[in-house]
Amino acid sequence: MSTYIFGHSNPDSDSIVGAISLSYLKNQLGEDCIPTRQGKISAETEFILNKFDGVEPELKTSYAGESVYLVDFSDYGQAPEDIKEATILGIVDHHKLGDITTSTPLECWIRPIGCSNTVIYEMYKSFNVEIPKNIAGMMMCAILSDTVIFKSPTCTKVDTKAVKELAKIAGVEDYKALGMEMFLVKSAVDGATARDLNTRDYKAFEMNGVKVGVNQLEVVDLSVFDDKKDMIFEDMAKMKEEEGLHTMLVLLTDIMKEGSQLLCISDDVSKVENAFNCKLEDNQVWLDGVLSRKKQVIPFLQPQF
Amino acid sequence: MSTYIFGHSNPDSDSIVGAISLSYLKNQLGEDCIPTRQGKISAETEFILNKFDGVEPELKTSYAGESVYLVDFSDYGQAPEDIKEATILGIVDHHKLGDITTSTPLECWIRPIGCSNTVIYEMYKSFNVEIPKNIAGMMMCAILSDTVIFKSPTCTKVDTKAVKELAKIAGVEDYKALGMEMFLVKSAVDGATARDLNTRDYKAFEMNGVKVGVNQLEVVDLSVFDDKKDMIFEDMAKMKEEEGLHTMLVLLTDIMKEGSQLLCISDDVSKVENAFNCKLEDNQVWLDGVLSRKKQVIPFLQPQF
Structure with missing residues (x-):
């Protein structure tokens, strides 16, 4: 066998x-x-x-x-x-x-x-x-x-x-x-639906009884998302509902500028703000130097829950 | 540090x-x-x-x-x-x-x-x-x-x-x-209290919500336990109570004869009997060829719970 x-x-x-x-x-x-x-x-x-x-x-x-x-x-x-x-x-x-x-x-x-x-x-x-x-x-x-x-x-x-x-x-x-x-090739977003994008590298994490979803999109130039953000946010809210998430995050990672635009839909944004010591504006913030979900995002989020 | x-x-x-x-x-x-x-x-x-x-x-x-x-x-x-x-x-x-x-x-x-x-x-x-x-x-x-x-x-x-x-x-x-x-050296049991013996290589296992304790004593000749079994059984019952166990087992393993005398105090001996396809007499049974708790005992007990 x-x-x-x-x-x-x-x-x-x-x-x-x-x-x-x-x-x-x-x-x-x-x-x-x-x-x-x-x-x-x-x-x-x-x-x-x-x-x-x-x-x-x-x-x-x-x-x-x-x-x-x-x-x-x-x-x-x-x-x-x-x-x-x-x-x-x-x-x-x-x-x-x-x-x-x-x-x-x-x-x-x-x-x-x-x-x-x-x-x-x-x-x-x-x-x-x-x-x-x-x-x-x-x-x-x-x-x-x-x-x-x-x-x-x-x-x-x-x-x-x-x-x-x-x-x-x-x-x-x-x-x-x-x-x-x-x-x-990875940066190509043309023709992709919002759900395609939001699930491309999506992972859900259990944090002290609540579910936090984090997707990451790595691109060579962040401007490819300029006309996509509205539909991404709209679908993030849907996913949050469907999956029963406390927080849904999308990291738009610019591998050339070496940082990530964090998009956030959450029951309590203060947890995200405290995790990264930042203030969200229009549900988003630029996190300079942040390239790794595993090493630079999850370990800071986890203690907030 | x-x-x-x-x-x-x-x-x-x-x-x-x-x-x-x-x-x-x-x-x-x-x-x-x-x-x-x-x-x-x-x-x-x-x-x-x-x-x-x-x-x-x-x-x-x-x-x-x-x-x-x-x-x-x-x-x-x-x-x-x-x-x-x-x-x-x-x-x-x-x-x-x-x-x-x-x-x-x-x-x-x-x-x-x-x-x-x-x-x-x-x-x-x-x-x-x-x-x-x-x-x-x-x-x-x-x-x-x-x-x-x-x-x-x-x-x-x-x-x-x-x-x-x-x-x-x-x-x-x-x-x-x-x-x-x-x-x-390992076989020496002289001077040991029943509790010394019962905890010498004791491990507790969670089995589908209940606790099963299994101790193992490996000796060169099983006869060293001849005048100790009564006090071992008595203390097994005490340990079962104290630790909130469903089942307390002691394996007296004879490394020369290559098998184990299994001592058992349990809320449901049929689980143990089914696991090893045997019948207990006076709360014990000889399991020929059984030397390893990890490979020959636990995997057969677990499915019974």
């Missing part, structure tokens, strides 16, 4: 590429693994798969009775609904430790670094398995995406070193240029 | 030695770590420390405001009471994933193998740090203890290989003889 490997719901490039790269490694080690995904692929991920001849993992949302490895998450909020009926053989991640528990011993490779694919890169080295050229290219892109081409405060030396070594294997000379090309 | 490294409450040899061996590794890597312990040291651990010039870690039960690494556990039930006020930098373990969560990214080295010190041995290799002779000896003993000198079903090839390599570093020729000597 095969084992399935997949990333979190609403998958980003790290989740999709991580499923592919970890499956290949596990298969080389004699396990029989199949990469899957919990949701649809983003334009950025599609760009990566096309660039490096990657095969889109199969969509699979139910895992009762199956054995699985999880990539890039460790909480039930981002897992398939029937995950408690699956056997979790292992977790590869780079986030805080979530609420998933298991009933049998497992394998966890979790590191406080910039990207799950960097952890997987370390696993390849640890097991002395050669990384195929196309998988190296995809892993490199996943790391460039998660670390915002090394600009994110989550980026560590381990990540930059991994990118440089993976670029060599992939035969990519100018990985920064490729990273920019990728972020231009 | 120093970081503290400690194992679970009611520490076994793996917890104490793991705190020592992981602290040394982290210090070599430039962190400032101090091994501590949550409770008193067993006769077996004392034997190991004496044998290899080990220093008993300092007793420390409160960690609010501190940074910590956890060894050999990942659940709140075995953690200090104020663990939620500490920053958990990492977890090294070989059990199922427990209910501990963190608010910041961390480092987890968790493997489905026989002993946390085997995981730490792999960490030394991964960071290319030389293991001092005395620490190698202690790590070897911790692995021999957790794997019942390789007899436990939890023992893997990784564990046996680690013991062989650690024995070389420690200059121990006959590690199996040393293991037997250690288990003879």
Whole structure:
């Protein structure tokens, strides 16, 4: 029986590429693994798969009775609904430790670094398995995406070193240029509905009994949102209602100016203002230097609840 | 500020030695770590420390405001009471994933193998740090203890290989003889009160809302309990009352005969009988081949609740 490997719901490039790269490694080690995904692929991920001849993992949302490895998450909020009926053989991640528990011993490779694919890169080295050229290219892109081409405060030396070594294997000379090309694809908002935008990198967090939703859109130039903000706000209010959120936030992150415009619809804006020591105007504020939801947003919000 | 490294409450040899061996590794890597312990040291651990010039870690039960690494556990039930006020930098373990969560990214080295010190041995290799002779000896003993000198079903090839390599570093020729000597120390029950015995390797488990306590005593010859069973049963009933347990179990494990005499005081013995497909007589039963609480007891009990 095969084992399935997949990333979190609403998958980003790290989740999709991580499923592919970890499956290949596990298969080389004699396990029989199949990469899957919990949701649809983003334009950025599609760009990566096309660039490096990657095969889109199969969509699979139910895992009762199956054995699985999880990539890039460790909480039930981002897992398939029937995950408690699956056997979790292992977790590869780079986030805080979530609420998933298991009933049998497992394998966890979790590191406080910039990207799950960097952890997987370390696993390849640890097991002395050669990384195929196309998988190296995809892993490199996943790391460039998660670390915002090394600009994110989550980026560590381990990540930059991994990118440089993976670029060599992939035969990519100018990985920064490729990273920019990728972020231009990610920046495309034309034709997207407000809901498309608001769920593109949406995550919900439990904070002391209330639910806080945080979406992030990383672009090369914030002006692409100039004529979209009204419809984004309108849809944020709808999402807040539908999902029963206390607060719905959208981070419009400008990776060139290195900061984020924070949009906020909340039952109590003072919590958000206190978290970031700022004053909202028209439900928004510029947070200079803020690039990472994980490191610069969530840890400041959590204590307010 | 120093970081503290400690194992679970009611520490076994793996917890104490793991705190020592992981602290040394982290210090070599430039962190400032101090091994501590949550409770008193067993006769077996004392034997190991004496044998290899080990220093008993300092007793420390409160960690609010501190940074910590956890060894050999990942659940709140075995953690200090104020663990939620500490920053958990990492977890090294070989059990199922427990209910501990963190608010910041961390480092987890968790493997489905026989002993946390085997995981730490792999960490030394991964960071290319030389293991001092005395620490190698202690790590070897911790692995021999957790794997019942390789007899436990939890023992893997990784564990046996680690013991062989650690024995070389420690200059121990006959590690199996040393293991037997250690288990003879562990077998000593003379002078121990019933409560000493019942808490020697006691762990409490939450099973669907009820609490199940399981203690394990590993000995070289079961006959040492012949004149102790009455007082053990009497005290089990007391512990069940005091701790609000649904079921209190004691495994008297004979490492030579390779099985366990199960003693049981329960609100519903049928759950225990169904778990092990057996019939209790005088509140006890011989479970042939059962050496591991983690692998051969808990996974069969859990589904009954």
